Amino acid sequence: MDRLRHDRLKWKCRRGLLELDLVLERFVQREGKTLSEGDVAMLGELLDQPDNDLWDLVIGRSDRVDARLRGILARLRAC
Amino acid sequence: MTLPVRTFDAIVVGAGGSGLRAALELSRAGLRVAVLTKVFPTRSHTVAAQGGVAAPLANSGEDNWHWHMYDTVKGSDYLGDQDAIEYMCRRAVEVVVELEHMGMPFDRLENGKIYQRPFGGHTQDYGSAKMAMRACAAADRTGHAMLHTLYQQNVHANTQFFVEWMALDLIRDADGDVLGVTALEMETGEAVVFHAKATLLATGGAGRIFAASTNAFINTGDGLGMAARAGIPLQDMEFWQFHPTGVHGAGVLITEGVRGEGGYLLNKNGERFMERYAPNAKDLASRDVVSRAMTTEIKEGRGCGPDADHVMLKLDHLGAEVINQRLPGIREIAIKFANADPIRESIPVVPTVHYQMGGVPANYLGEVVAPAQGDPEAVVRGLYAAGECSCVSVHGANRLGTNSLLDLLVFGKSSGEQMVKAIRESPVAHKPLPKDAADRSQARLARLDAARSGERVAELSSDLRRTMQAHCGVFRFPELLSEGVEKMKALAARAERSFIDDKSKVFNTARIEALELDNLVETAMSTAVSAEARKESRGAQSRSDFAERDDANWLKHSLWYKAGNRLDYKPVHLKPLSVDSFEPKVRTY
Ligand SMILES: Cc1cc2nc3c(=O)[nH]c(=O)nc-3n(C[C@H](O)[C@H](O)[C@H](O)COP(=O)(O)OP(=O)(O)OC[C@H]3O[C@@H](n4cnc5c(N)ncnc54)[C@H](O)[C@@H]3O)c2cc1C
Numbered sequence: 209m210d211r212l213r214h215d216r217l218k219w220k221c222r223r224g225l226l227e228l229d230l231v232l233e234r235f236v237q238r239e240g241k242t243l244s245e246g247d248v249a250m251l252g253e254l255l256d257q258p259d260n261d262l263w264d265l266v267i268g269r270s271d272r273v274d275a276r277l278r279g280i281l282a283r284l285r286a287c
Numbered sequence: 288m289t290l291p292v293r294t295f296d297a298i299v300v301g302a303g304g305s306g307l308r309a310a311l312e313l314s315r316a317g318l319r320v321a322v323l324t325k326v327f328p329t330r331s332h333t334v335a336a337q338g339g340v341a342a343p344l345a346n347s348g349e350d351n352w353h354w355h356m357y358d359t360v361k362g363s364d365y366l367g368d369q370d371a372i373e374y375m376c377r378r379a380v381e382v383v384v385e386l387e388h389m390g391m392p393f394d395r396l397e398n399g400k401i402y403q404r405p406f407g408g409h410t411q412d413y414g415s416a417k418m419a420m421r422a423c424a425a426a427d428r429t430g431h432a433m434l435h436t437l438y439q440q441n442v443h444a445n446t447q448f449f450v451e452w453m454a455l456d457l458i459r460d461a462d463g464d465v466l467g468v469t470a471l472e473m474e475t476g477e478a479v480v481f482h483a484k485a486t487l488l489a490t491g492g493a494g495r496i497f498a499a500s501t502n503a504f505i506n507t508g509d510g511l512g513m514a515a516r517a518g519i520p521l522q523d524m525e526f527w528q529f530h531p532t533g534v535h536g537a538g539v540l541i542t543e544g545v546r547g548e549g550g551y552l553l554n555k556n557g558e559r560f561m562e563r564y565a566p567n568a569k570d571l572a573s574r575d576v577v578s579r580a581m582t583t584e585i586k587e588g589r590g591c592g593p594d595a596d597h598v599m600l601k602l603d604h605l606g607a608e609v610i611n612q613r614l615p616g617i618r619e620i621a622i623k624f625a626n627a628d629p630i631r632e633s634i635p636v637v638p639t640v641h642y643q644m645g646g647v648p649a650n651y652l653g654e655v656v657a658p659a660q661g662d663p664e665a666v667v668r669g670l671y672a673a674g675e676c677s678c679v680s681v682h683g684a685n686r687l688g689t690n691s692l693l694d695l696l697v698f699g700k701s702s703g704e705q706m707v708k709a710i711r712e713s714p715v716a717h718k719p720l721p722k723d724a725a726d727r728s729q730a731r732l733a734r735l736d737a738a739r740s741g742e743r744v745a746e747l748s749s750d751l752r753r754t755m756q757a758h759c760g761v762f763r764f765p766e767l768l769s770e771g772v773e774k775m776k777a778l779a780a781r782a783e784r785s786f787i788d789d790k791s792k793v794f795n796t797a798r799i800e801a802l803e804l805d806n807l808v809e810t811a812m813s814t815a816v817s818a819e820a821r822k823e824s825r826g827a828q829s830r831s832d833f834a835e836r837d838d839a840n841w842l843k844h845s846l847w848y849k850a851g852n853r854l855d856y857k858p859v860h861l862k863p864l865s866v867d868s869f870e871p872k873v874r875t876y
Contacts, residue, residue, distance in 0.1 A: 211789060215796040219451065219473065222326050222505050224334030224434075227539055227620065229504045259334045260431050267619040 209243055217248060220255040227263055234287040250280045290469065290480045290725045294717060295321045295447075296710050298467055298483040300454040300510060302328035304430070304695035305674025305702075306489030307437035308382075309653070312703025314444035318710060321481060322441070323452045323470055325505060325799075329434045332491050332503050333695065336430025337542065338406060339422035340692035342379040346400040347420035349411060352376040355421065357413045357869060359690060363683025364826035364836065365871040366523070366844070368860035371651040371679045375690075375697045382696040383423055391436045392425050407543065407573060408687040422689045427616070433692065453799060454509065455728040457486070457517040457670065460721045463659075465669035467720075468513070469728040473799065476792025478732060480725055484713050485669055485706040488514065488647055488655075489699070492675035493810040494527075497640040498749075498756035501533050501540040510676035512806030514647045515813065516727060519657050519667060520846035520855065522678040523645035524810070525818035526827045528686055529761050531577040533639025535597040537624035541617060541636060543688075546570045548613055550602035552581065553633065554589040560598075575685065578638035579829055582761040585637075592635060599633035606630075638761045642686050644827065645817075646678035648846065653677075653702020658846070663857035671706055673698040680844065683859075684826020735801055741786030744801045751778055751804075755811050759818050763830045768819040775808075775815045776852070782808045813847040820854050821845060838871050 209217075217240070221232035232255075243251070254262060254277055264270035266284055273281055299310045302324035313320040324331070343350040356376040360367055387393055387401060394402040405418035425432035441448075451473040458466045458480065467483045493508025494500040511521055531552075532541040546552075551570045554560050564580035565572035572580075581598050590596050602610060602617075607630045610618055621627050621634045649655050649672040650664065659665035674695050681694055758771025785804055787797040823837035824830050846855040861868045 211791065212794060215794050218796050219326075219794070219799075222330070222503075224326075224330045224332050224430075224503055224505075226335065226501060226503045226537075227623075230537055230539070230624065233504075258329055258431065258435070260428055267616075267623065269615075269619070 209240060209248065213248060214240060217251065220252065223259050225259045225263055228259060228266070231266055231284065231287050235284055238287060239283065247280055250277050253277060254281060254284070290478050290729070292480045292482050292720065293321070294482045295319045296483060297485045297487070297706050298323065298481050299487045299489055300468060301331070301489035301491060301674065301676070302448065303331035303489060303491050303674060304333040304433055304437065304692060305699040306487065307434065307441055308696055308699025309487050309489060309673055309703035309706070310446045311437060311440050311444055312700055313706055314441060314446040316707040318707065319447070321447050321449055321483070323449045323454050323468070323481070325451065325453050327450055328438050328448065331434060332506055333430045333434050333692075335503065336433070336692055337427040339404070339424035339429050339689045340383060340433070340696070341406070341409060341421045341687070341689040342383040342423055342693065343376070343419070343421055344380055344383065344401060344403060344423070346396060347403040350419050350421055352379065353866065354411060354413060354419060355379065355409070356863070356866075358409050358419075359681060359687060360869045361414060361874055362408045362685055362687040363681070364685055364874055365683065365838070365842065366680065366825060366859060367683030368680050369863040369868060370860045371681050373863040373866065374651040375681050375694060378697045378701075379693055382693070382700055386433065386436060386696065389436050389440050392432050393423050394425060406689050409689070429692065453802065454513065455731065455802060457513050458720065458724045459517050460718065463667065464718060465517075465667060466718055466724070469725050471802070473794050476795060476798070478725065478728055480720065482717055482720055484710045484717060485671060487653070487671040487673060487702055487706065488676055489672070489674045490676045492643040493807070494640050494643065496752065496755050496807050496811040496814065497527070498752040499533055499637055499639040500538045501530055501639050501641045507803040507806050508676070508810035509803065509806045510647060510672065511813070512809040514655070515809040515849040518848070518850060519655060519670070520648060520848050521645060521813045522648040522844050522846055523680060523684070523817070524813040524847055525821050525845060526644035526684045527640050527814070528574065528642040528644065528827050529578040529638040530641035531574055531581060531638050532600055532636040534620065534624045535592070535635035535637050538639050539620050539624050540639070540641070541600060541620065541634065545600065545602055545614055545617055548602070548609060549605055550600055552577075552636070553599045553601050554584045555591045555595065556589060560584050560589070575827060575829070578761045581638050586762070597635045597637045600636045601633040602629050603631055603633070642691065643675055644678070644680070644682045644684060644686055646676050647672040649673070649677045649679050651679060651698065651701060652705040653698055654705060658855060658857065671702040673702045684828065731802065731805065735785070735787060735798060736790050738784070738786045741784040742781045744785050744787060744797065744804050747778065747782050747785060748804055748807060751807055751811050754778060755814065759815055761829065763818060763828065765830070765832045768815070771815045772819050775812050779808050779812055809849060812852065816852060816854060817845045817847050842871065
């Protein structure tokens with residue numbers, strides 16, 4: 209991933225909930241370099257969710273997400 | 288180089304609860320308002336608040352603002368300004384009902400009124416043993432609901448948002464009046480001048496100056512840095528509230544509710560040590576008492592883990608059913624951040640910084656005040672502050688839970704009202720910008736652009752956090768405090784040589800983080816210096832060498848100035864607006 213896309217993604221990962229900051233930081237550190245353009249776009253869609261809804265998805269309390277995004281969500285859940 | 292200028296009636300820096308509440312007042316008055324925010328408004332840290340917002344509605348039991356006021360004064364360990372506290376408690380019902388009418392989805396009683404529950408430190412009848420039912424909540428998502436409600440209202444009112452814009456510095460002219468801010472548009476990397484008749488700082492807390500913090504990464508104290516660099520003092524910065532149960536190594540908060548349900552703390556010997564420190568309340572004693580007990584256990588070698596640096600929160604005895612039903616979310620947090628399933632094992636926890644009582648000095652109308660010409664509280668024309676970045680001071684040396692969301696609503700509103708009034712009374716034309724309006728910001732940016740070598744930002748911030756954690760923690764020791772000040776001075780000098788590899792302009796987060804670091808440094812320095820100088824224990828400041836509160840010498844607010852790294856003091860307002868003073872008494876619970 210180039211610098212610009214990495215930085216944009218990193219900033220979208222700055223959240224109101226510390227829980228999300230931490231999980232997303234781990235995710236970007238682990239997977240940031242290898243994310244495909246498609247991954248980044250899908251992650252972006254997840255990141256557009258309000259903090260509490262996103263957190264519910266990350267910890268598996270909710271599964272309400274478009275089928276397309278399940279793959280990237282699973283990788284996020286693993287972090 | 289001159290920067291492009293955008294002109295508004297009012298500028299609000301920050302789109303958390305306080306900024307949004309103020310912006311609404313301004314937009315509804317038909318003024319042109321720009322709200323600047325580093326992140327999308329509903330991603331502000333207010334979203335994390337769960338417990339609720341205090342208001343003596345008396346829906347679930349007798350209550351009134353006098354009792355609320357008493358609790359807040361006592362909670363503040365008598366450092367709170369009693370005029371401001373009266374003002375806040377008297378307006379609490381109004382602002383909460385208003386929020387209800389805006390569509391805030393509060394939990395309700397069967398009769399349709401807002402449901403209220405008890406919360407630590409809130410009592411009936413001036414500190415009696417009976418708890419007041421004063422906290423209004425929207426499930427465990429009060430802050431989230433509040434932000435979304437206020438944001439929607441602002442959209443309707445045509446507030447103009449500048450999202451992913453970082454305010455850099457205040458603009459002051461030769462008279463000392465504030466005429467706006469400089470800000471960086473992250474998308475382009477360009478700096479712009481925002482020219483306004485009134486500017487509000489609503490940038491939230493700065494909990495990221497500590498290594499163990501419940502605050503989100505965004506809480507870097509930008510408003511504090513901006514004020515300090517513009518010659519405005521920071522008030523009562525030694526007072527930081529620690530939450531006893533942050534997950535060790537992560538900071539994520541484990542709610543008091545866990546101990547309310549019967550969870551308790553253990554040291555490495557498996558001893559329930561709170562029984563020794565607070566025989567009655569035990570693990571449910573107030574936040575500062577529990578935090579100090581935990582720190583003592585760790586300091587005396589009874590901490591857990593290979594580094595003996597935390598204690599354990601045990602709740603497996605509650606059983607899977609109680610944990611799953613009554614403490615939703617706790618299990619997931621423990622598994623994710625401590626690798627411990629609380630149904631089977633204890634959670635490693637440490638006292639974790641949570642809330643900043645100090646900030647930019649303001650009166651209850653939101654006007655920023657600073658000593659000038661013999662007046663300890665001369666108004667800084669054009670500048671306002673509200674929310675966690677401000678020090679009004681309603682929380683004094685210690686904040687009561689649920690009083691912060693209330694503070695956002697009351698002082699967000701009052702500062703908005705006062706800004707409307709000041710703008711309406713001002714001449715039609717804006718006061719002209721001084722020639723050097725953007726010099727400070729441009730110099731900061733130019734230095735970063737030019738530096739070919741220097742100190743890494745990530746390393747500096749991590750050193751800063753570790754220094755503050757080690758030297759200005761829950762318990763404060765004289766040698767550690769003075770060493771902390773020296774270390775902070777060295778760090779501040781290093782931070783002047785901060786350096787980034789990538790000089791790109793467009794959306795360069797390294798540049799943003801370097802600019803945030805400047806604000807962390809001002810906040811941390813003010814904290815270290817103010818804490819070292821205050822030779823007493825009061826509220827959240829607890830010193831080994833001066834274990835008692837000392838009203839004869841220290842019933843006063845600290846004011847820290849960046850210039851000369853010096854301190855000044857000013858009196859506490861002991862006189863409320865309409866009722867008798869609450870005289871300082873020993874604070875026991
Ligand atoms: C985990 C947790 C739980 C809590 N629970 C409760 C509770 O139940 N009840 C209670 O009363 N209090 C609670 N608190 C405290 C309370 O949530 C905060 O004090 C309050 O939300 C702060 O609101 P604010 O409006 O001051 O700032 P924030 O909500 O932090 O917003 C700050 C805003 O400023 C913007 N900003 C910052 N710097 C800049 C800059 N340089 N340029 C542009 N924009 C900038 C940010 O983008 C953001 O929009 C809790 C705190 C935490 C950490």
